[in-house]
Amino acid sequence: MDAKEQLSLALQKTIAQAFEGVDSPQDITNFLEVPPDTAMGDYAFPCFRLSKPLRMGPAQIAQELSSAWQDHELARAEQVGGYLNFFLNRQNFIKGITEKVLSEGDRYGSKKLPGKKMVVIDYSSINIAKRFHIGHLSTTVIGAALARIYTFLGWDVLRLNYLGDWGTQFGKMIAAYKRWGSKEMIEEGGVQALSDLYVRFHQEAEENPSLDEEGRVWFKKIEEGDPEALTIFEHFKAMTLKDAKKVYQVLGVEFDSYQGESFYNDKMDPVIEELREKSLLIESDGAEVVMLEEENLPPCLILKSDGATLYSTRDITSALYRKKHYGFDKNLYVVAYQQTLHFQQVFAVLEKMGYGWAKDQCEHVAFGMVSYEGEALSTRRGNVIYLDELLEKAQEKALDILEEKNPDMDDKDTVARQVGVGAVVFSTLFNQRIKDIDFWWDKALNFDGETGPYVQYTYARIQTLLEKGRDITAVADYDQLTDDESQQLALAISRFPEAVENALNRNEPYLVTRQVVEIAKTYNKFYYEHRILTDNLGEASARLNLSRAAAQVIQIGLGLIGVETPKEM
């Protein structure tokens, strides 16, 4: 049990004693707040929560509770207005949390669930024959972070890259390839060569509309399973994946499945049939749609007038497939907010079909846009930032900084990769998902801001310190750690598990990032204000232990968001 849980239990007991027979809320853990100012205590209980059942003003409740409070080993309680403020007994608290972290190691904050829970996370979900650009960075790192967080908290996770591998554009691409391309050219030029072919196709089709017809014919061939068309298309797909996997490897991102849109080709008919049977399909200008007036949404297009299926048709089918085959408790789509309407429609159609789980268990985990050094990303104007190039540049820049700061360091290239890539990932996961991100190198790589390198540097600094204090074997004397800095650091560490749980409940990895920053900041204060390796060996030992615990939790937190921890920087 952590300090907060102990506190709420003790408070529960106090409430029962002070106000006999009152119906106090079962679990008050969630009512305990962190006061805005550390001088007001470590936790506070807003007594208005009890005003209704007690028919009493908050200040009076706080007064009575503070006189009834008895657990002084745990904390001191003080009434301020309608609040009961708690000051944890520092020695006990710091000792408790430090020893907990050191004994649990890299499992600190993790959970084993009594019953199994399963989540499908659809992320990255790149499109075939498009080069991996910065527009797919957020989905990739948010999704990967969520996958780690759910795993850490005991869920079964299916990491799914729902490839965009279906659509008429692939017919055009094959037509272009047949006309102007060759195996060699593509082998050499990679995905970029494919995109170039596609651009050329569009340019030439403006002069020569018969090209579009060629594209249609090739698409039909893909649909009908023509061997030549499929071979070419599979080749495009393999190439795109080969390039993408290089990026995934640098980012440390993995998937369990790459079943994308084309996988659902032969699975849509029964679903369309079901929609028809349930009288949900309405004809509209030759197309077939599901009306969503009651939901205040535009109609969801299911079949075009030429009988072709759509992105939504496949997403409805794939959600049903996931439910049936994986039995998920949650089904998450980490996709840009531009697709909000699409997911609202898909979930609404599922609901109309009678699948109540769509509303409760499916969630569009939306995120904002990324601009780069002040410029919005635009494929059209040509200022596209490719991810491989971005990560390359991150490593180069990190290397420059390291050369300057620590020229004698071993294995600088590895550290430069960890720091450079870490800076990109960290800044992508620093804010609420929905906020747009403006990426600046100077900001991301600043060693003093709230950045990846800053946190990594703190971790490395602790490693150096632990190395220096290696020979101190005295029993830790936590009674020496009564200062504010030790307390604030211990609090930040103790609040980590809650941050991870909140991150899961809200699908917001930035809550983990922020807590890690909080630990690094409070650690640095602790480090500057106090000599760690003092002559009082009992105190030195306690300070080293608290340092080791801080490093441990930083490592867990950074690991969850996908940032590595170099030992030296």
Ligand code: ARG
């Ligand atoms: N490939 C799509 C895109 O890049 C994202 C797919 C998201 N997943 C889904 N099930 N619709 O925009």
